[in-house]
Amino acid sequence: MSSSPEQTALTIIDQLPVLTVVVPMLAAPLCVLFGNRHIAWIITFLASLLSFLFAFHMLFQVLDGDVLSYHLGGWAPPLGIEYRIDAANAFVLLLISGISTVVLPYARKSIEHEIKKVSHTLFYCCYLLCFTGLLGMVATGDAFNIFVFLEISSLSTYVLIAMGAERDRRALTSAYDYLILGTIGATFFVIGIGFLYMATGTLNLADLNVRMAGMEDNRTIQAAFAFIIVGMGLKAAIYPLHLWLPSAYTYAPSVVTIFLAATATKAAIYVLLRFMFSVFQPDFIFELNTLTWIIMPLAIVAMFAASLIAVFQTNLKRLLAYSSVAQVGYMILGMGLASTTGLTATIVHLFNHGITKAVLFMVVGAFVMRTGSSFAKHLTGLGKQMPLTCGAFVIGGLSLIGVPGTAGFISKWVLIDAAFQQDLWWLALLIVASSLLAVIYVWKMVEVLYMQPAPEGVIVKDVPISMLVPMWLMAIACIYFGLDTDLTLTSARVAAEGLLAGGSN
Amino acid sequence: MSMEFILGHLNYWLFIVLMMIGFYIVVSRGNYIKKIVGLNVFQASVFMFYISISNVTGGTAPIFPVDMNIDPDVIYSNPLPHVLILTAIVVGVATTSLGLALIVRIREEYGTIEEEDILEMDSAAQASENLKEGSSMGGRA
Numbered sequence: 001m002s003s004s005p006e007q008t009a010l011t012i013i014d015q016l017p018v019l020t021v022v023v024p025m026l027a028a029p030l031c032v033l034f035g036n037r038h039i040a041w042i043i044t045f046l047a048s049l050l051s052f053l054f055a056f057h058m059l060f061q062v063l064d065g066d067v068l069s070y071h072l073g074g075w076a077p078p079l080g081i082e083y084r085i086d087a088a089n090a091f092v093l094l095l096i097s098g099i100s101t102v103v104l105p106y107a108r109k110s111i112e113h114e115i116k117k118v119s120h121t122l123f124y125c126c127y128l129l130c131f132t133g134l135l136g137m138v139a140t141g142d143a144f145n146i147f148v149f150l151e152i153s154s155l156s157t158y159v160l161i162a163m164g165a166e167r168d169r170r171a172l173t174s175a176y177d178y179l180i181l182g183t184i185g186a187t188f189f190v191i192g193i194g195f196l197y198m199a200t201g202t203l204n205l206a207d208l209n210v211r212m213a214g215m216e217d218n219r220t221i222q223a224a225f226a227f228i229i230v231g232m233g234l235k236a237a238i239y240p241l242h243l244w245l246p247s248a249y250t251y252a253p254s255v256v257t258i259f260l261a262a263t264a265t266k267a268a269i270y271v272l273l274r275f276m277f278s279v280f281q282p283d284f285i286f287e288l289n290t291l292t293w294i295i296m297p298l299a300i301v302a303m304f305a306a307s308l309i310a311v312f313q314t315n316l317k318r319l320l321a322y323s324s325v326a327q328v329g330y331m332i333l334g335m336g337l338a339s340t341t342g343l344t345a346t347i348v349h350l351f352n353h354g355i356t357k358a359v360l361f362m363v364v365g366a367f368v369m370r371t372g373s374s375f376a377k378h379l380t381g382l383g384k385q386m387p388l389t390c391g392a393f394v395i396g397g398l399s400l401i402g403v404p405g406t407a408g409f410i411s412k413w414v415l416i417d418a419a420f421q422q423d424l425w426w427l428a429l430l431i432v433a434s435s436l437l438a439v440i441y442v443w444k445m446v447e448v449l450y451m452q453p454a455p456e457g458v459i460v461k462d463v464p465i466s467m468l469v470p471m472w473l474m475a476i477a478c479i480y481f482g483l484d485t486d487l488t489l490t491s492a493r494v495a496a497e498g499l500l501a502g503g504s505n
Numbered sequence: 506m507s508m509e510f511i512l513g514h515l516n517y518w519l520f521i522v523l524m525m526i527g528f529y530i531v532v533s534r535g536n537y538i539k540k541i542v543g544l545n546v547f548q549a550s551v552f553m554f555y556i557s558i559s560n561v562t563g564g565t566a567p568i569f570p571v572d573m574n575i576d577p578d579v580i581y582s583n584p585l586p587h588v589l590i591l592t593a594i595v596v597g598v599a600t601t602s603l604g605l606a607l608i609v610r611i612r613e614e615y616g617t618i619e620e621e622d623i624l625e626m627d628s629a630a631q632a633s634e635n636l637k638e639g640s641s642m643g644g645r646a
Contacts, residue, residue: 155596159603172607
């Protein structure tokens with residue numbers, strides 16, 4: 001698309017790529033201007049819902065392999081900033097905005113218990129900024145723009161995590177640690193982009209891909225690749241770079257943990273996918289070597305080491321945080337296979353793990369609200385007292401393990417399929433074996449909830465309906481996407497094909 | 506490695522030295538404010554890197570004359586990295602201020618901003634939690 005005259009007559013539909021990002025961005029200062037926590041919630045919810053509807057509409061526009069290209073300010077790419085929506089980002093946009101829309105009704109009651117009332121307006125403002133940043137990272141087709149949105153989301157994430165300080169002061173130190181690590185990661189990413197710009201003279205992702213053809217031996221390109229993978233890997237919590245994650249998830253307010261666990265690492269994984277497969281090419285020898293000898297081994301280590309650590313946790317929040325690190329392992333394993341099926345597995349798992357972790361952390365948030373603790377010792381026998389909440393936990397847990405009939409099964413199935421396509425039967429065995437570790441920690445919690453007697457004389461009620469509905473929506477989604485895989489698998493396959501086709505379409 | 510190579514890549518050497526100094530401060534210092542200073546040096550090195558790569562030999566500042574009579578013989582430096590770095594500087598300022606704000610809160614809660622002392626307090630809290638709630642693996646990591 002060039003900047004032809006008909007560009008002046010854009011309809012609202014043509015503006016959707018940018019509106020998805022701009023609506024929550026403009027809503028954020030509105031929250032502060034009104035200064036009322038109820039109005040702030042309404043604004044946040046509406047902005048999130050609008051983004052969700054836009055993302056939904058865009059996904060159906062691009063499912064047949066089309067690409068939506070929006071030129072910011074009418075400046076044609078590669079000079080201007082382009083928002084480029086294909087199946088891959090539309091799908092991730094749908095996940096992020098969908099999770100946000102479901103989490104918000106839950107957030108209202110939950111944060112009343114965890115955050116001072118005066119801070120609620122600012123909480124919603126930061127939440128919206130974080131939401132904007134994540135959407136922007138995914139929607140944009142400009143390398144430097146990714147950095148800017150990455151920092152918008154990161155900075156607001158640090159604030160959101162630090163808001164957990166009212167319950168535990170360790171939230172502050174984990175936010176600080178994350179700030180240091182996150183900034184180093186983001187700066188590495190900028191250095192990588194600088195090298196790319198030096199070598200090619202462009203920042204547009206599709207244009208980068210075209211200009212990079214045949215520059216495989218260029219040392220600058222190779223250095224750029226290394227910096228970008230490490231920088232984004234930090235944000236995505238790839239195994240040895242995950243150190244910020246468990247503490248941050250443990251001490252952040254429950255709502256923040258739900259939102260971050262379900263979306264933040266996913267956006268980073270998407271950016272990694274985009275750089276690995278549509279900017280750099282897997283037929284570059286250095287990238288293929290990285291995928292086979294660094295990414296895949298790290299993925300396998302993550303699947304086992306993080307799951308093993310999770311087994312020994314007594315704090316449910318920390319247990320699930322380590323399980324998140326392990327699940328990121330499955331996602332980058334699909335990436336390491338570098339085939340269409342492997343990438344499909346990554347993208348499906350992105351989505352399925354997003355909804356699964358949302359249910360589980362929502363349940364933990366409900367426990368924290370009712371018992372004031374997320375330690376297993378305080379949760380004994382809750383299965384009888386909070387039947388609906390614990391029921392959702394069981395469904396989420398089954399999906400985390402990958403039991404047939406749940407969303408988690410589908411992604412692991414596709415992943416194993418991808419392993420078999422390359423005759424890596426041992427890899428398939430490892431995937432199954434690491435899932436067994438998930439059985440142990442999920443069963444451990446189920447045992448605490450259902451088998452152990454409740455403490456005498458303590459009566460705990462189920463959480464309010466406004467928290468149960470989002471929780472069960474996600475739980476039902478876990479089952480629905482385990483039975484009807486039409487939307488997820490189709491989108492993921494089109495997305496994977498689009499990513500592998502690179503900038504050529 | 507000839508002298509010409511070293512001098513010709515002077516900006517990269519400086520960038521690497523500055524970056525490593527910043528990185529080293531972040532890793533080695535226990536004082537939270539010093540860590541932020543190190544982070545700033547680290548980021549500043551990247552700003553210098555971007556600005557130096559935009560230089561064109563013999564190029565002047567990329568500002569067009571007021572009457573817009575552009576002389577095709579005049580060589581301009583590349584303005585784009587400058588603009589990018591303006592954004593990155595703003596991000597750096599935001600990060601620094603947020604980091605300092607967190608330090609203020611940490612000092613209010615812990616009474617110190619030395620990492621060693623804070624780690625000690627956190628592991629003591631962890632230990633008492635373990636005693637109360639049953640032991641767990643993995644502390645702050």
